[in-house]
Amino acid sequence: MIKARPEVEALTPYVAPLEGRRAMLRLDFNESTIGPSPKVVEAIRALPPEAYATYPEYAGLNDAFAAMLGVDVRHVEAFNGVDAAIRAVFDAYGDKGGTFLTTVPTFGYYEPCAQQQGMTIEEIPYAGDLSYPLAAVMQRLEARPRLLFVCNPNNPTGTLVAPETIIGLARSAPDTLVVVDELYAAFTGQSVVPAALALPNVVALQSLSKDAGIAALRLGFAIAHPSIVERLRRVTGPYDINMFAVVAGKAAMEDREHMRRYVDEVLAAKAWTVAELTRLGVRHYAGGGNYLLVWPPRNLARVVDALRADGILVRSMARKPVIDGSFRLTVGTREPMQRFIAAFAGVLGAV
Ligand SMILES: Cc1ncc(COP(=O)(O)O)c(C=O)c1O
Numbered sequence: 001m002i003k004a005r006p007e008v009e010a011l012t013p014y015v016a017p018l019e020g021r022r023a024m025l026r027l028d029f030n031e032s033t034i035g036p037s038p039k040v041v042e043a044i045r046a047l048p049p050e051a052y053a054t055y056p057e058y059a060g061l062n063d064a065f066a067a068m069l070g071v072d073v074r075h076v077e078a079f080n081g082v083d084a085a086i087r088a089v090f091d092a093y094g095d096k097g098g099t100f101l102t103t104v105p106t107f108g109y110y111e112p113c114a115q116q117q118g119m120t121i122e123e124i125p126y127a128g129d130l131s132y133p134l135a136a137v138m139q140r141l142e143a144r145p146r147l148l149f150v151c152n153p154n155n156p157t158g159t160l161v162a163p164e165t166i167i168g169l170a171r172s173a174p175d176t177l178v179v180v181d182e183l184y185a186a187f188t189g190q191s192v193v194p195a196a197l198a199l200p201n202v203v204a205l206q207s208l209s210k211d212a213g214i215a216a217l218r219l220g221f222a223i224a225h226p227s228i229v230e231r232l233r234r235v236t237g238p239y240d241i242n243m244f245a246v247v248a249g250k251a252a253m254e255d256r257e258h259m260r261r262y263v264d265e266v267l268a269a270k271a272w273t274v275a276e277l278t279r280l281g282v283r284h285y286a287g288g289g290n291y292l293l294v295w296p297p298r299n300l301a302r303v304v305d306a307l308r309a310d311g312i313l314v315r316s317m318a319r320k321p322v323i324d325g326s327f328r329l330t331v332g333t334r335e336p337m338q339r340f341i342a343a344f345a346g347v348l349g350a351v
Pocket of ligand 1: 206207208215219
């Protein structure tokens with residue numbers, strides 16, 4: 001066997017249990033429960049065979065996203081999902097031996113990317129009440145880490161940091177690239193964009209996976225000062241985004257009403273779900289995002305298994321620091337949440 005680089009030999013890969021989910025009610029990966037605008041499906045159906053045979057063209061894609069945000073296109077670059085944008089950030093800025101500062105628990109893909117670069121990882125735990133450990137982050141920033149990631153709202157805790165606070169952190173640390181993963185910004189209405197765009201050390205990441213309902217097609221964006229956008233472009237391949245994603249993304253952005261309506265429905269269903277969990281006397285935490293944390297009173301593993309037996313998937317947070325004993329529940333439209341609450345109430349009585 002030929003060994004890979006020592007950093008690759010040592011790393012713990014990010015493995016998402018994503019197989020065999022199609023027939024189930026999927027409340028485990030924060031996906032849309034309704035899918036994209038019908039215009040997306042129509043646009044893909046209408047493609048002629050030559051569209052398959054030709055390398056993709058990207059004209060208008062960044063422009064459409066920039067127009068949606070109301071920013072100049074110089075600030076925007078598309079990626080094969082925000083996952084690929086995260087990889088690009090580490091490829092471009094994550095130097096060996098440099099410090100990657102983050103919080104824990106947070107989105108699981110950052111860590112293997114940092115390990116792959118041979119970075120030193122510093123993880124600051126969220127407080128017991130799941131608030132952001134701001135004082136500790138500010139203190140660690142004094143050591144001028146290479147990268148700070150703020151997942152906002154944080155997945156899986158839902159913790160929200162005010163965009164002005166993040167801008168303040170970035171201003172206080174001009175030698176640190178501050179990456180703000182805003183994957184769920186559509187559900188909070190809060191973003192460091194446009195305020196951050198004047199700063200040469202902040203990148204915001206946003207995606208069409210969740211509110212636009214095209215997670216399978218993979219389309220995400222980095223929004224930043226043009227000097228950063230240009231570096232991220234240097235480390236991506238010429239055709240990393242496939243043609244279906246381009247066509248779907250443009251069609252999705254032409255039907256912003258579909259996304260707005262979905263976000264409104266999710267927020268209403270979230271309020272309803274929170275009220276039901278309160279009625280059931282079950283501990284929960286609902287911060288930002290289309291998800292929340294639920295602590296069954298006992299037997300987390302059995303509850304998750306019993307829900308699965310009822311055809312409902314949720315994501316166990318067993319053994320995760322700070323939130324051990326909980327599961328993350330994706331919030332979709334009202335109907336799947338009603339199905340979840342009915343099943344969950346039955347499971348609680350049975351385990
Ligand atoms: C916080 C966070 N960042 C990034 C991603 C990946 O997003 P994308 O589907 O755009 O690659 C996810 C997906 O769940 C996420 O929760």
